Amino acid sequence: MFKNHSDNIDFGSYKYYIRDSFLDLSKIMSSMNIKGIKICIVSDSNVSKLYTDEVKKVLNESFDLYDFSFEAGESYKNLSTVQSLYGFLIENHFNRDDILIALGGGVVGDLCGFCASTYLRGIRYIQMPTSLLASVDSSIGGKTGVDFEGYKNMVGAFYEPLFVYVNTIVLKTLPEGEFKSGLGEVLKYAFILDKDFFEYLNENLINIYNHKPKTINTIIYNCAIFKKMIVEEDPKEKGIRVFLNFGHTIGHAIEKLSNFTKKHGECVAIGSFFAIDISREMGYLNENEAKRMQQLIMDYGFDIDIPDSISTDDIIKAISSDKKQGKDGLRFIILDNIGHAKIISNMDKKYIIRGIENGKETNKRTDTQI
Amino acid sequence: MFKNHSDNIDFGSYKYYIRDSFLDLSKIMSSMNIKGIKICIVSDSNVSKLYTDEVKKVLNESFDLYDFSFEAGESYKNLSTVQSLYGFLIENHFNRDDILIALGGGVVGDLCGFCASTYLRGIRYIQMPTSLLASVDSSIGGKTGVDFEGYKNMVGAFYEPLFVYVNTIVLKTLPEGEFKSGLGEVLKYAFILDKDFFEYLNENLINIYNHKPKTINTIIYNCAIFKKMIVEEDPKEKGIRVFLNFGHTIGHAIEKLSNFTKKHGECVAIGSFFAIDISREMGYLNENEAKRMQQLIMDYGFDIDIPDSISTDDIIKAISSDKKQGKDGLRFIILDNIGHAKIISNMDKKYIIRGIENGKETNKRTDTQI
Numbered sequence: 001m002f003k004n005h006s007d008n009i010d011f012g013s014y015k016y017y018i019r020d021s022f023l024d025l026s027k028i029m030s031s032m033n034i035k036g037i038k039i040c041i042v043s044d045s046n047v048s049k050l051y052t053d054e055v056k057k058v059l060n061e062s063f064d065l066y067d068f069s070f071e072a073g074e075s076y077k078n079l080s081t082v083q084s085l086y087g088f089l090i091e092n093h094f095n096r097d098d099i100l101i102a103l104g105g106g107v108v109g110d111l112c113g114f115c116a117s118t119y120l121r122g123i124r125y126i127q128m129p130t131s132l133l134a135s136v137d138s139s140i141g142g143k144t145g146v147d148f149e150g151y152k153n154m155v156g157a158f159y160e161p162l163f164v165y166v167n168t169i170v171l172k173t174l175p176e177g178e179f180k181s182g183l184g185e186v187l188k189y190a191f192i193l194d195k196d197f198f199e200y201l202n203e204n205l206i207n208i209y210n211h212k213p214k215t216i217n218t219i220i221y222n223c224a225i226f227k228k229m230i231v232e233e234d235p236k237e238k239g240i241r242v243f244l245n246f247g248h249t250i251g252h253a254i255e256k257l258s259n260f261t262k263k264h265g266e267c268v269a270i271g272s273f274f275a276i277d278i279s280r281e282m283g284y285l286n287e288n289e290a291k292r293m294q295q296l297i298m299d300y301g302f303d304i305d306i307p308d309s310i311s312t313d314d315i316i317k318a319i320s321s322d323k324k325q326g327k328d329g330l331r332f333i334i335l336d337n338i339g340h341a342k343i344i345s346n347m348d349k350k351y352i353i354r355g356i357e358n359g360k361e362t363n364k365r366t367d368t369q370i
Numbered sequence: 371m372f373k374n375h376s377d378n379i380d381f382g383s384y385k386y387y388i389r390d391s392f393l394d395l396s397k398i399m400s401s402m403n404i405k406g407i408k409i410c411i412v413s414d415s416n417v418s419k420l421y422t423d424e425v426k427k428v429l430n431e432s433f434d435l436y437d438f439s440f441e442a443g444e445s446y447k448n449l450s451t452v453q454s455l456y457g458f459l460i461e462n463h464f465n466r467d468d469i470l471i472a473l474g475g476g477v478v479g480d481l482c483g484f485c486a487s488t489y490l491r492g493i494r495y496i497q498m499p500t501s502l503l504a505s506v507d508s509s510i511g512g513k514t515g516v517d518f519e520g521y522k523n524m525v526g527a528f529y530e531p532l533f534v535y536v537n538t539i540v541l542k543t544l545p546e547g548e549f550k551s552g553l554g555e556v557l558k559y560a561f562i563l564d565k566d567f568f569e570y571l572n573e574n575l576i577n578i579y580n581h582k583p584k585t586i587n588t589i590i591y592n593c594a595i596f597k598k599m600i601v602e603e604d605p606k607e608k609g610i611r612v613f614l615n616f617g618h619t620i621g622h623a624i625e626k627l628s629n630f631t632k633k634h635g636e637c638v639a640i641g642s643f644f645a646i647d648i649s650r651e652m653g654y655l656n657e658n659e660a661k662r663m664q665q666l667i668m669d670y671g672f673d674i675d676i677p678d679s680i681s682t683d684d685i686i687k688a689i690s691s692d693k694k695q696g697k698d699g700l701r702f703i704i705l706d707n708i709g710h711a712k713i714i715s716n717m718d719k720k721y722i723i724r725g726i727e728n729g730k731e732t733n734k735r736t737d738t739q740i
Binding site: 079083086087090093114117118119120121122143144145148149151153154155156157158236321 | 449453456457460463484487488489490491492513514515518519521523524525526527528606691
C-alpha cells in the first residue's frame, strides 16, 4: 500500500491538499465558487500569532474576515470555549452560508469542527492542521469533539470538513515536542497497517528529523491514505476503525493520569510500546518483531518512563472507566505481525497488567539509541 | 394528498408509530432485536410524574432502566441542562450501545435528541412525543437542538431517531393550552400544503376539541405525512423545507419578545395570521381566501392580540436578527392559495410592517366565533 510520493487525496465528499504555502487556499475556494461570505479563522493563542495574519492576507480580497483565538492547550478543549465561539459567531451575524477555518493542531480542529457541526445545526468548516498529529490523524475522518469533565472527546459529532489543507512549511516552526507527538501516531499507522511503511520509517529517521520536504510529504500522504482507507470502510467506528485505537487504551489512561501534561502522540507511543508487549505476552507476536517495533519507538526518541506517581493499578482503573467499553467487555487492539492488527473482545486485564510491568522492565533494560 | 385514516409511517431510516397505549413499545424494541442494554428515559418535571413509571413498567423486563428529568419549560432547553444530562449518562456508564428515550413535548425531544447526537459522538434515541406539537412537528425530521443566549435552536444537529412512538391517549391529559399550541402547527400544514386538509379542519373542529380518537389519529397521521414529504425532498433545509417556516418569522419574533410566555404553536398561529395578511397585501392571495384562513385561526380559539408592550418596530427588529437571514436578504414564506406556499427572497420589510398593522386591525374588527 505504501507509496514513496505524495499527491492530493480525494475523500469522496471532500479533498485533502498537501501544499508548501498558504497561497493555494484562495484558488481552491474560488474553484468551489465560494466568495463574498464571512470567514472566521479559529485558532489558539500559539498558532494565531504565527499564522492567522498570513492566512488572512491570502483571503482578504474575496471574504469578510474574522478571527477567534482561545488559550492553547487540551484543557481549553471544552464546552466553555465552544460557547465563547458560538457567542462570537452570533455577535458577528454568522449564518449558514458562512465558513469557519480550523487553523491549528488537533485541539483547534476538534473544537472548531464540533462548533461548526452544531452552530445553526451545522455550517461549513475547513481543516487547516498546523501540527503533524492533526495532519495525519485528527483532521481526517470527520471526528469532532471536546472533552467533558475530564473525559476525552466525550461530547462530539461526526462532521466532515469542506476540505483539508496542509501547509507542510508550518511544521518546521512547531515546537520539537509537538512534532514528536505526531510521530507517535505515524508509528501507529506503520504498526497496525503496513510493514513497508514501517521499514520506510526505520530508514528515514534522519530525514524526518531534518524536515526533508520529500520525506515529510511522503509520510503525511501515506498516513492520510491509511486513515482514508479505514474511515471509508468504517465511517462510524463500528468495525475496523477501532484499529486506530491501537496504543490508545493505555495511552489515553496515561494522558489522563498525567493531567494532559504529556502530549497525546507521546502517550500513544508509550501505549503502543505496552500493547506490543501485551501482543507478545499473549502469543500473537514473536519476540523479534516485538523488539523491532519497540526499538523503533525508542529510536524516535520516545521515553517510556511513566512517572512514579502513576501506578499500574491507576492505569487499569482509568482503562476500566474508558468509554470504549462495549457490551463485549474491554476491547483491546493487539498486533499479530508488523503491519497487522487484531481486535480482542473481553480482554483479560491480567495481560494488560503484565504488559505494563514488562514494558517498564524492558524500557529500563534497553538503552535508547538516539 | 390528504387521507381520512391513519397508519404507521415509514421514514426510510426510521418508522413512525401511532398507538393508543405504551404497550407496543417493548414489542417494537424486541422486533429490532434490542435488549439487555441501558435505557434512560429523559423527560421534564411535568411529563415525568405522569408517564415515566408507565413507560418503565412496559420496558423493565428487558432493560436496565434509568430516568432523568429536568424542570419543564423552554427556558431549560439550554446547554446547562444538556450538560447535566451528559453528567448523568457518564455517571451511569452509558455507552454507545445504550439508548435515550425522549418522553415529552418539543423541548424534551429537541434537547434529548441533541444530547443523543453529541454524547460519545452519537448514541441512539427514541422520540416519544407527548404533545400534539411534538407529534406533528418536532419529533419528525431529525432536527434537534437547544436555545443559546435567548436565540432559539441556535445550537443543534440533524440527527434521526431510532423510531417515533406516539401514544395518542396521553394527548387527552395535556393542558388545553398545550393542545391548542399544537393546533397552530396543524393549521400551518393545511395553509401551506393541502386545501382538502384545510376543509377537513374546518369541518372537524368539534371532533378535535372532543379528542375523538379517529379525528386525532387522522390529523397526526396526515401532518406526519406532510412533514415526511417535505423532509425527504429537502433533509437539510436547502429548499422547500423552508415552507415549514410559514408563520414562524413573525411567530418566533413574538415568542422571543414575550420571553417565551406565549406558547410556540400559538405564536405560529399569530404569525400565520399576519403572514396571510401580508400575502394578500402583496397581491398573491385574494380577499376571500385570506379571510377563510384567518377565520379558521380564530375559530380554533387563537387570540391574535399582541401585548401592547410589543410594538411593530420591536417585531421588525427581532425579525432582522433572525438566523434565517441568508445571502439573499430576508426570506419570507407567503401563500398564493389555500394549500400553496411560496418563498419570497429579499422581502421588503414595509409589507411586514403593513401586514402586522392590518392584522391587528382585522383582529379588532372580527369577532371570534368560538
